Amino acid sequence: MGISIWQLLILLVIIVLLFGTKRLRSLGGDLGSAIKGFKKSVSDDEPHSTDEPKKVDRTSEKDKDA
Template sequence: MFGLGITEILLIVVIIVLIFGAKKLPEVGSGLGRAIQNFKKASTESEEIDVTPSKDKDKDA
Protein backbone atom coordinates (compact mmCIF):
# COMPACT_ATOMS: atom_id res chain seq x y z
CA MET A 1 0.00 0.00 0.00
CA PHE A 2 1.90 3.04 -1.32
CA GLY A 3 5.17 1.44 -0.24
CA LEU A 4 4.30 1.83 3.46
CA GLY A 5 4.96 -0.94 5.93
CA ILE A 6 3.09 -1.76 9.12
CA THR A 7 5.50 0.32 11.23
CA GLU A 8 4.98 3.46 9.13
CA ILE A 9 1.20 3.07 9.14
CA LEU A 10 1.13 2.62 12.93
CA LEU A 11 3.34 5.68 13.37
CA ILE A 12 0.99 7.76 11.20
CA VAL A 13 -2.05 6.53 13.15
CA VAL A 14 -0.39 7.38 16.49
CA ILE A 15 0.47 10.89 15.26
CA ILE A 16 -3.12 11.42 14.05
CA VAL A 17 -4.51 10.28 17.40
CA LEU A 18 -2.16 12.64 19.23
CA ILE A 19 -3.12 15.58 17.03
CA PHE A 20 -6.90 15.11 16.93
CA GLY A 21 -7.58 13.00 19.99
CA ALA A 22 -9.51 9.75 20.11
CA LYS A 23 -12.90 11.44 20.53
CA LYS A 24 -12.54 13.56 17.37
CA LEU A 25 -11.45 10.72 15.06
CA PRO A 26 -15.00 9.67 14.04
CA GLU A 27 -15.79 13.28 13.10
CA VAL A 28 -12.57 13.61 11.12
CA GLY A 29 -13.24 10.31 9.35
CA SER A 30 -16.81 11.20 8.43
CA GLY A 31 -15.72 14.62 7.19
CA LEU A 32 -13.03 13.05 5.05
CA GLY A 33 -15.53 10.52 3.70
CA ARG A 34 -18.01 13.26 2.80
CA ALA A 35 -15.25 15.23 1.07
CA ILE A 36 -14.24 12.24 -1.03
CA GLN A 37 -17.88 11.50 -1.85
CA ASN A 38 -18.51 15.10 -2.95
CA PHE A 39 -15.34 15.08 -5.05
CA LYS A 40 -16.40 11.88 -6.82
CA LYS A 41 -19.89 13.28 -7.40
CA ALA A 42 -18.53 16.52 -8.81
CA SER A 43 -16.12 14.74 -11.11
CA THR A 44 -18.83 12.51 -12.63
CA GLU A 45 -21.52 15.17 -13.14
CA SER A 46 -21.77 16.89 -16.49
CA GLU A 47 -20.11 20.25 -16.71
CA GLU A 48 -22.97 21.85 -18.58
CA ILE A 49 -25.33 24.14 -16.71
CA ASP A 50 -28.98 24.19 -17.71
CA VAL A 51 -30.10 27.81 -18.04
CA THR A 52 -33.41 27.09 -19.74
CA PRO A 53 -36.18 29.00 -17.97
CA SER A 54 -38.84 26.79 -16.48
CA LYS A 55 -42.35 26.91 -17.92
CA ASP A 56 -43.89 27.61 -14.50
CA LYS A 57 -42.31 31.05 -14.38
CA ASP A 58 -43.65 31.93 -17.85
CA LYS A 59 -47.25 31.22 -16.77
CA ASP A 60 -47.01 33.64 -13.81
CA ALA A 61 -45.77 36.54 -15.93
Protein backbone atom coordinates (compact mmCIF):
# COMPACT_ATOMS: atom_id res chain seq x y z
CA MET A 1 0.00 0.00 0.00
CA GLY A 2 2.90 2.34 -0.72
CA ILE A 3 3.00 5.28 -3.08
CA SER A 4 2.92 4.23 -6.72
CA ILE A 5 4.99 5.77 -9.51
CA TRP A 6 1.88 7.47 -10.94
CA GLN A 7 1.18 9.22 -7.65
CA LEU A 8 4.77 10.45 -7.50
CA LEU A 9 4.57 11.77 -11.07
CA ILE A 10 1.33 13.63 -10.36
CA LEU A 11 2.88 15.14 -7.23
CA LEU A 12 5.96 16.19 -9.22
CA VAL A 13 3.81 17.88 -11.87
CA ILE A 14 1.87 19.78 -9.21
CA ILE A 15 5.08 20.96 -7.54
CA VAL A 16 6.55 22.12 -10.87
CA LEU A 17 3.34 23.98 -11.68
CA LEU A 18 3.31 25.70 -8.29
CA PHE A 19 6.95 26.73 -8.06
CA GLY A 20 8.28 26.68 -11.62
CA THR A 21 11.46 25.04 -12.86
CA LYS A 22 13.66 28.10 -12.36
CA ARG A 23 12.75 28.45 -8.70
CA LEU A 24 13.14 24.69 -8.09
CA ARG A 25 16.58 24.75 -9.71
CA SER A 26 17.76 27.59 -7.47
CA LEU A 27 16.25 25.85 -4.45
CA GLY A 28 18.15 22.67 -5.30
CA GLY A 29 21.40 24.60 -5.68
CA ASP A 30 20.90 26.33 -2.34
CA LEU A 31 20.15 23.01 -0.67
CA GLY A 32 23.27 21.44 -2.17
CA SER A 33 25.53 24.27 -1.01
CA ALA A 34 24.00 24.11 2.48
CA ILE A 35 24.73 20.38 2.69
CA LYS A 36 28.31 20.96 1.50
CA GLY A 37 28.80 23.64 4.14
CA PHE A 38 27.38 21.41 6.84
CA LYS A 39 29.64 18.49 5.88
CA LYS A 40 32.67 20.79 5.82
CA SER A 41 31.94 22.23 9.25
CA VAL A 42 31.39 18.76 10.72
CA SER A 43 34.64 17.44 9.26
CA ASP A 44 36.55 20.52 10.50
CA ASP A 45 35.32 20.01 14.08
CA GLU A 46 36.45 16.38 14.30
CA PRO A 47 40.08 15.89 15.35
CA HIS A 48 42.17 14.41 12.59
CA SER A 49 43.80 11.17 13.62
CA THR A 50 47.49 10.75 12.89
CA ASP A 51 49.86 7.85 13.34
CA GLU A 52 52.09 9.86 15.66
CA PRO A 53 51.24 9.80 19.38
CA LYS A 54 50.64 13.09 21.09
CA LYS A 55 53.66 14.56 22.82
CA VAL A 56 53.20 15.19 26.52
CA ASP A 57 54.84 18.24 28.07
CA ARG A 58 56.74 16.93 31.10
CA THR A 59 58.49 20.21 31.99
CA SER A 60 55.73 21.34 34.34
CA GLU A 61 55.98 18.05 36.30
CA LYS A 62 59.75 18.49 36.73
CA ASP A 63 59.26 22.01 38.02
CA LYS A 64 56.85 20.76 40.69
CA ASP A 65 59.34 18.18 41.99
CA ALA A 66 62.20 20.69 42.30
